[in-house]
Amino acid sequence: MRHIRLLPLIAIVLLGHPAASAQRGELRVLFIGNSLTSVNDLPRMVERIAGEAGWKGRIRCEAVTRDDSSLEDHWNGGEAVKAIRSGRWTHVVLQQGPSSLPSSQAMLREYTAKFAAEIRARGAAVVLYGVWPPRDRLPFQPAVTDAYRSAAADVGGRVVPVGEGWAAAWRRDPSLPLYAADGFHPSSAGTHLAALMLAEAVTGENLDRLAPPRRRAVAPAGVDDLQLETIHTAVAATRPSPAVPSIAITIDDLPTISVLGDEIERAERTTRELLAALRRAEVPAIGFVNEGKLQPSGTIEPRRVALLQQWIDAGFDLGNHTFSHIDLHRSEVAAFERNVTAGDHTIRRLLASVGREPRYFRHPFLHTGQSREVRDRIDALLSKHGYVVAPVTLDNSDYMFAAAYDRAGAAADTGLVGRIEAAYLDYMDAVVRYYEEQSLAIVGRPMAHTLLLHANALNAATVERLVSGLRTRGYAFVTLDDALKDPAYRLADDYFGPAGMTWLHRWALTADKRGNFAGEPAVPEWITKAANGG
Numbered sequence: 001m002r003h004i005r006l007l008p009l010i011a012i013v014l015l016g017h018p019a020a021s022a023q024r025g026e027l028r029v030l031f032i033g034n035s036l037t038s039v040n041d042l043p044r045m046v047e048r049i050a051g052e053a054g055w056k057g058r059i060r061c062e063a064v065t066r067d068d069s070s071l072e073d074h075w076n077g078g079e080a081v082k083a084i085r086s087g088r089w090t091h092v093v094l095q096q097g098p099s100s101l102p103s104s105q106a107m108l109r110e111y112t113a114k115f116a117a118e119i120r121a122r123g124a125a126v127v128l129y130g131v132w133p134p135r136d137r138l139p140f141q142p143a144v145t146d147a148y149r150s151a152a153a154d155v156g157g158r159v160v161p162v163g164e165g166w167a168a169a170w171r172r173d174p175s176l177p178l179y180a181a182d183g184f185h186p187s188s189a190g191t192h193l194a195a196l197m198l199a200e201a202v203t204g205e206n207l208d209r210l211a212p213p214r215r216r217a218v219a220p221a222g223v224d225d226l227q228l229e230t231i232h233t234a235v236a237a238t239r240p241s242p243a244v245p246s247i248a249i250t251i252d253d254l255p256t257i258s259v260l261g262d263e264i265e266r267a268e269r270t271t272r273e274l275l276a277a278l279r280r281a282e283v284p285a286i287g288f289v290n291e292g293k294l295q296p297s298g299t300i301e302p303r304r305v306a307l308l309q310q311w312i313d314a315g316f317d318l319g320n321h322t323f324s325h326i327d328l329h330r331s332e333v334a335a336f337e338r339n340v341t342a343g344d345h346t347i348r349r350l351l352a353s354v355g356r357e358p359r360y361f362r363h364p365f366l367h368t369g370q371s372r373e374v375r376d377r378i379d380a381l382l383s384k385h386g387y388v389v390a391p392v393t394l395d396n397s398d399y400m401f402a403a404a405y406d407r408a409g410a411a412a413d414t415g416l417v418g419r420i421e422a423a424y425l426d427y428m429d430a431v432v433r434y435y436e437e438q439s440l441a442i443v444g445r446p447m448a449h450t451l452l453l454h455a456n457a458l459n460a461a462t463v464e465r466l467v468s469g470l471r472t473r474g475y476a477f478v479t480l481d482d483a484l485k486d487p488a489y490r491l492a493d494d495y496f497g498p499a500g501m502t503w504l505h506r507w508a509l510t511a512d513k514r515g516n517f518a519g520e521p522a523v524p525e526w527i528t529k530a531a532n533g534g
């Protein structure tokens, strides 16, 4: 990793004033980290921003930083622990390098836990300052965020995912200079974005309320108004929002699925267009893979593996959807189990190349087992392999429209293609409205939904319009991780019937709420006919 030293080897910087007893409304923040904290004097920036943001009490930021140091180095060095013990901190902010490699992830978690015990013993909150990878390792950003999130989750602390803030800023303005010239340390703009996010985290203030002159007053010289606007928009985009109402997009049957067949050229076009549309829509997504499709003739084809690599390169997640899309309700349990474990060799390798591993499993046909015994046996296998079941609340029949769409496209019937797109978007709108009502009836409130789509040409053509329509209706788009934080997903599912149905109805049936499931939008008859080639 390139790392140009910007400060002397050991720079222990103590800012602010000697420890004084914490007063009501006073924030005392201790930063422990390396040059990613000390460069551009991040702690002082946080102090100034909090002051301008109208934080009523006093705020004091101090720091113990050493270049090139991990939390382990700080722990062994002793200065950081001494500083924690010597002040009445309200927050202690921990930071080390990107930590995307499994060994450094483990160290981050181990030493965060050690520090957390010291921090908690003094009544302060634990904050993890999630950083970013060097410029030449940008695809590792999700792994960096994962590492910091896990470390924070272990200790009930809070992560401030600054690297995600940088990524959000680059989605608006890819030329925004957040890196310094060495391609790793932050520029003053990069530190400013970090300071805004950290100031919000420790003060609880929403910096949207900061008037433009005040924004300008605390911004570094050299950041122009447009860039400042981009930075503030990125802070807002990364702000943890109430989990509802939101949607996580999950896409099944990767690499692609078409009624017309699996020719590589079609698969490449669909993948390219689907990924481009998802990126333009600026939504997170996870794709569920059937690895059997990588080897239609028995040997793995690199051009098909490359399709999955594109998902990784675009920053999306991948999960396991079994090797051959096997149906649990029509097969021996042992055969299903073999199909699960055979289903992740390639995605495991691809994800490992960016420091991640597969974490989600989606049952084909949403068939989860017709007895408690089978369901529990599969769940045990999944958790042994590190998988969490990916539920679906917004179930639908997109594949019917997709079949009609592919056939219309093959017949070069552009009029029909357009009508199918419009009918599909109307249908999906009705689907979301229907499940909105179901979530009010069953969960008692709007919720963080999980939307099932398939990797087909129709979704490639329409997903941007789908997303923008739902945004207009107030939906945020979140990762599957974030959606599953909605406590609704902890409701019991003891449905062992034959149907592959939405988790909303499983919860309702389990709780013996008969519920009124009527009104689920139907696929128009002309679509069904066109889908069947009629």
Ligand SMILES: [Zn+2]
Residues within 6 Å of the ligand: 252, 253, 321, 325, 364, 365
């Ligand atoms: Zn499927």
